[in-house]
Amino acid sequence: MTTTVFPAMRTTDAAATTALLVTLGFTERLIIRDEADPEIIVHAEYALGETGGIMLGSVRNDGSALDSVGGNSIYVVVDTEREVDRLYEEVIDMGHAIVRPVATQPHGGREFDFRDHDGNSWGVGSYRGA
DSSP states (O other), rough: OOOOOEEEEEEEOHHHHHHHHHHHHOOEEEEEEEESSSEEEEEEEEEETTTTEEEEEEEEOOOOOOOSSSOOOOOOOOOOHHHHHHHHHHHHHHHHHEEEEEEEEETTTEEEEEEEEEEEEEESSOOOOO
């Protein structure tokens, strides 16, 4: 049996979040937009590899707990250390705040951390776990 975890988050800027996800290698699986305002994403799913992914939606200001932004922590595993270095430069070019610069880690792999426009913490690395 395969178990899949799909983190879910809200965003204040769906276009910026989508651009970040595509840069990190996610592919669009499903996007449902608000009929009255197509800038608002009601529900979206982006796949990463065969079993990974993330769900997101726009902040709707309806007072629900799902309207909070930031505070999420997501680690994205990429195939090679070269890919880590390439993404590091792209994330910098996109203007995201680097929290921990790219470096080879004592436990293995190469990785870096940054915060997105909503304050979410992202790690990108080649370490797949023990």
